[in-house]
Amino acid sequence: MKRDLRVVALVAALGLGGCDFYYDRIPSPDDALKLIPWFDHMITSPAVHPYEAATLPRNTPRGSVPVDRIEADWQASWDSANYAVGNVVRNPVPEPARTLAKGDTLYQVFCAVCHGSGAAGDGPVGRRVGAPSLLTEKARALSDGHLYSLIRYGRGVMPRYGDKIFLAEDRWAVVNYLRSLQAAAGPAPTPGGND
Numbered sequence: 001m002k003r004d005l006r007v008v009a010l011v012a013a014l015g016l017g018g019c020d021f022y023y024d025r026i027p028s029p030d031d032a033l034k035l036i037p038w039f040d041h042m043i044t045s046p047a048v049h050p051y052e053a054a055t056l057p058r059n060t061p062r063g064s065v066p067v068d069r070i071e072a073d074w075q076a077s078w079d080s081a082n083y084a085v086g087n088v089v090r091n092p093v094p095e096p097a098r099t100l101a102k103g104d105t106l107y108q109v110f111c112a113v114c115h116g117s118g119a120a121g122d123g124p125v126g127r128r129v130g131a132p133s134l135l136t137e138k139a140r141a142l143s144d145g146h147l148y149s150l151i152r153y154g155r156g157v158m159p160r161y162g163d164k165i166f167l168a169e170d171r172w173a174v175v176n177y178l179r180s181l182q183a184a185a186g187p188a189p190t191p192g193g194n195d
Contacts, residue, residue, distance in 0.1 A: 110161055139182070
């Protein structure tokens with residue numbers, strides 16, 4: 001009888017230990033997590049919020065709806081030689097004089113090598129690639145938005161700098177600094193005039 005009880009106990013232990021009869025009836029911890037919408041650790045977790053800051057350059061995919069505070073993307077129009085789109089963009093800097101120091105620094109780093117430190121088109125590389133003077137009447141007549149678009153998207157031999165000067169405020173600082181160089185240079189020389 002003792003032997004029979006041992007066999008029954010062994011079969012029962014193997015049966016109960018080898019089968020997960022309770023597996024499908026006990027809720028998973030993952031199911032319990034779904035019941036609480038926000039856990040305390042989620043608030044402090046390092047999460048990605050791509051549309052929270054407007055300081056990052058981003059081009060939204062075609063057909064998407066941008067969330068707030070995102071700079072519009074007009075590269076397709078610009079690339080198809082629709083330069084009038086740059087005239088629509090307005091300089092949002094209320095006090096351009098406050099951005100001149102930043103604009104000076106960025107201009108000397110990115111622009112002076114071609115356009116020269118005074119914007120006369122006489123930079124060391126500019127002489128070789130034919131960088132234009134930014135002190136001419138034609139350059140002065142360009143709108144701030146057009147200059148901003150040139151910086152952001154480039155054109156001709158000028159490469160795009162929107163990915164290098166990636167903050168919109170910094171690109172506007174370069175535009176404002178260029179306007180100060182144009183003002184400091186005085187009136188533009190007339191072509192063929194006696195200067």
